[in-house]
Amino acid sequence: MTTEVRVPTLGESVTEATVATWFKQPGEAVAVDEMLCELETDKVTVEVPSPVAGKLVEHVAATGETVGPNALLATIEEGAGASAAPKAAAPVEAAP
Structure with a gap:
C-alpha cells in the first residue's frame, strides 16, 4: 500500500514552507x-x-520548492524493506 507524506500543520498564520533538505532518497528504507x-x-x-x-x-x-499547507511531499510503499524503528547509532568508546 502506498502512503502519502504531506506538509504538517505549520501554524495558524503560516501559508507556505520551503523544502530545505531531504534526509532520505527514493529507494531507501524508512x-x-x-x-x-x-x-x-x-x-x-x-x-x-x-x-x-x-x-x-x-x-x-524537490529541495528548494515552496509548498502550501497539506501539500504532497513524498510517497512511501509500506512494508517494502522496512525496519520497525530507526537504527540507533553505535556507541562510541572513549579513548583511555
Whole structure:
C-alpha cells in the first residue's frame, strides 16, 4: 500500500514552507518516525517524520520548492524493506 507524506500543520498564520533538505532518497528504507525532510518557514523549521515503515518511492516536492499547507511531499510503499524503528547509532568508546 502506498502512503502519502504531506506538509504538517505549520501554524495558524503560516501559508507556505520551503523544502530545505531531504534526509532520505527514493529507494531507501524508512522506519516509522524517521525524519524524511526539513521544511523552513519565515518563523520555524520543521522536520517531517515518516508516518509508516517502508521504502521511499519518490520526492514529489524537490529541495528548494515552496509548498502550501497539506501539500504532497513524498510517497512511501509500506512494508517494502522496512525496519520497525530507526537504527540507533553505535556507541562510541572513549579513548583511555
